Amino acid sequence: MTKSLYAIGGGQMVEAIIRAALKNQAISADTTKVVDISPERVRYLKDTYHVTADTEFQTEALVNADIILLGVRPQDKWAELARQIGASGQKKPLISIIAGVTIKQLQDALEAADYPIVRIIPNTLTDTGFGVTGAALNATANQEDADEFLKSFGKVDYIPEEQIDIYTGYAVCGPNYIYNFYLALTNAGVLGGLSRAQANQIALENLQGAAKMLEITGKHPYELLDINNSAGGVGITAQHELDASDFAAGVQNAVLAAIKRTTELGKGE
Numbered sequence: 403m404t405k406s407l408y409a410i411g412g413g414q415m416v417e418a419i420i421r422a423a424l425k426n427q428a429i430s431a432d433t434t435k436v437v438d439i440s441p442e443r444v445r446y447l448k449d450t451y452h453v454t455a456d457t458e459f460q461t462e463a464l465v466n467a468d469i470i471l472l473g474v475r476p477q478d479k480w481a482e483l484a485r486q487i488g489a490s491g492q493k494k495p496l497i498s499i500i501a502g503v504t505i506k507q508l509q510d511a512l513e514a515a516d517y518p519i520v521r522i523i524p525n526t527l528t529d530t531g532f533g534v535t536g537a538a539l540n541a542t543a544n545q546e547d548a549d550e551f552l553k554s555f556g557k558v559d560y561i562p563e564e565q566i567d568i569y570t571g572y573a574v575c576g577p578n579y580i581y582n583f584y585l586a587l588t589n590a591g592v593l594g595g596l597s598r599a600q601a602n603q604i605a606l607e608n609l610q611g612a613a614k615m616l617e618i619t620g621k622h623p624y625e626l627l628d629i630n631n632s633a634g635g636v637g638i639t640a641q642h643e644l645d646a647s648d649f650a651a652g653v654q655n656a657v658l659a660a661i662k663r664t665t666e667l668g669k670g671e
């Protein structure tokens with residue numbers, strides 16, 4: 403069933419959510435309202451998605467909303483916004499996408515006992531049908547109130563809150579690692595003498611094909627590498643260079659740094 407939505411903060415992530423939720427009819431433009439402090443952003447969201455949008459937070463907008471989406475940054479005045487939501491007396495489910503900010507912090511800022519909170523970490527792959535949102539609920543929140551909306555912009559893993567920061571650095575920043583790999587690989591193709599267009603097309607084929615192989619065979623990558631490397635041949639020569647490099651540690655360090663940064667952001671660091 404279509405939900406009416408009040409989104410607070412209309413930046414990149416909220417836009418990606420609204421676009422997918424509208425397309426999948428979990429929300430409709432005439433019952434979606436967005437507040438963002440930037441007038442340009444408000445104009446853009448109105449013109450592009452035909453939603454109602456404003457630069458001022460309005461407590462009255464909470465009355466007609468089935469769901470509130472809190473989409474400002476950890477560095478923004480989220481606690482003040484939460485206080486106003488709590489003070490409204492409305493107890494509409496609050497879905498927070500703010501990286502690092504915990505259910506306890508939100509609960510304290512709301513200053514309203516037993517407020518239903520759904521803390522999620524979505525990603526920007528919302529248009530693709532791929533990508534996993536991590537979601538943790540407090541004891542007052544009902545999964546059914548949010549489930550259809552959450553599934554309209556990605557697959558959903560309901561997880562213990564302790565895992566949300568790991569999902570943020572690993573699952574949600576996930577596309578970053580892939581984009582970087584793609585960039586490094588396509589530059590190698592160009593370095594080897596292919597045109598940019600050829601290099602891009604081949605890398606995309608290989609990325610999608612390799613992902614499909616992992617999915618349909620269920621094999622460990624070591625087994626698939628064995629198929630791709632003949633004895634004393636080309637593949638194993640490339641493998642030796644990768645093994646001698648910081649490739650694996652570089653990726654792993656980046657993920658661990660992203661997880662650490664998520665936790666720091668929640669602490670206001």
Ligand SMILES: NC(=O)C1=CN([C@@H]2O[C@H](COP(=O)(O)OP(=O)(O)OC[C@H]3O[C@@H](n4cnc5c(N)ncnc54)[C@H](OP(=O)(O)O)[C@@H]3O)[C@@H](O)[C@H]2O)C=CC1
Binds near residue numbers: 438459
């Ligand atoms: N981008 C991503 O991949 C993901 C982001 N997130 C989370 O989503 C949130 C938003 O991130 P993202 O979309 O990338 O950031 P953006 O900077 O694109 O969006 C934040 C928006 O909120 C606006 N804003 C700031 N303060 C207020 C306020 N008091 N009232 C209304 N609007 C306000 C900002 O305006 P202005 O720019 O003028 O300050 C901006 O338009 C963050 O908490 C982030 O952790 C979670 C998962 C993934």
Ligand SMILES: O=C(O)[C@@H]1CCC=N1
Binds near residue numbers: 570574
């Ligand atoms: O960069 C960020 O802070 C957001 C949260 C996770 C991914 N993007």
